[in-house]
Amino acid sequence: MNSRVLQLALYAALLAAWQLVAVLHPSTWLPSPLDIARVFTEKHFLEKLVDAYTLTALRAVTGFTLGLVAGLVIGLGTGLLASPLTGSLEGLASIAASVPSIAWIPLLIAAMGVDSFRLPVAASFLCSFPPILYQVFSALRSIDPEEVAVAQTLGAEGPYLWRTIILPRVFEKIFPAAKIEAVMTWKTVFAAEMIAVPSGLGYLAMIYADLLDVAHVAAIILVLTLSVALIVHALNTLEKKILTKRGLGVEQWGSIYAYTGRGY
Numbered sequence: 001m002n003s004r005v006l007q008l009a010l011y012a013a014l015l016a017a018w019q020l021v022a023v024l025h026p027s028t029w030l031p032s033p034l035d036i037a038r039v040f041t042e043k044h045f046l047e048k049l050v051d052a053y054t055l056t057a058l059r060a061v062t063g064f065t066l067g068l069v070a071g072l073v074i075g076l077g078t079g080l081l082a083s084p085l086t087g088s089l090e091g092l093a094s095i096a097a098s099v100p101s102i103a104w105i106p107l108l109i110a111a112m113g114v115d116s117f118r119l120p121v122a123a124s125f126l127c128s129f130p131p132i133l134y135q136v137f138s139a140l141r142s143i144d145p146e147e148v149a150v151a152q153t154l155g156a157e158g159p160y161l162w163r164t165i166i167l168p169r170v171f172e173k174i175f176p177a178a179k180i181e182a183v184m185t186w187k188t189v190f191a192a193e194m195i196a197v198p199s200g201l202g203y204l205a206m207i208y209a210d211l212l213d214v215a216h217v218a219a220i221i222l223v224l225t226l227s228v229a230l231i232v233h234a235l236n237t238l239e240k241k242i243l244t245k246r247g248l249g250v251e252q253w254g255s256i257y258a259y260t261g262r263g264y
Helices: 005-025 033-039 043-080 085-097 101-112 118-142 147-155 158-195 201-210 214-248 251-259
Strands: none
Touching: 005 033, 033 214, 043 085, 043 118, 043 158, 043 201, 085 118, 101 118, 101 158, 118 158, 147 251, 158 201, 158 214, 201 214
């Protein structure tokens, strides 16, 4: 029996146990898996869920993409040019990366007010940009100067040197960080919507929470969880495609949180 079959068997056993407990000990605080599944047959709920999901996804993807691109461009630009700012930027990035994501939200509310787009996007940007920038600097430091020198001796210059030596080593460090930040940005946007933004999945979850409707809240959390899992799977696939053909290691998702120990 392979590992995938074992995983599916474990999930099925947990769901069966959950369903049994919910049937034997009915409670409004513990909806059964069937109760949660039944929620997705409600047309009115599905319409609200799609609208809320679209907003949350747009905010999270926009903030994460801006943070990833800015981290790569600024990190590679200052790092490779040996800018005097590199050391200062790395120090600031390490400090900013240690700030819990949710801590940015009150500061952003004070700075820009409750803007339904700029606030969550800015929060997700601040969540992803500092760690990505720090990891770029770390990746550049890890490149062996002798490896670069040997490649240049053999005629590797310009774009070829970047494509074969520099960027693969940077991506090797960036992908584990990007997977974490992809998760963290969704969490950050969800929290911003719960706290200040009157739209999105977080806001919808709070509406049902105020009604003590745990089944609908659980359904929203399930959608959020599946979305994050799909994003991580997509990044894992891209990571393997880019790195393994170059003989570089691919860090498994199960060990990613060891790289920083960052929490929400």
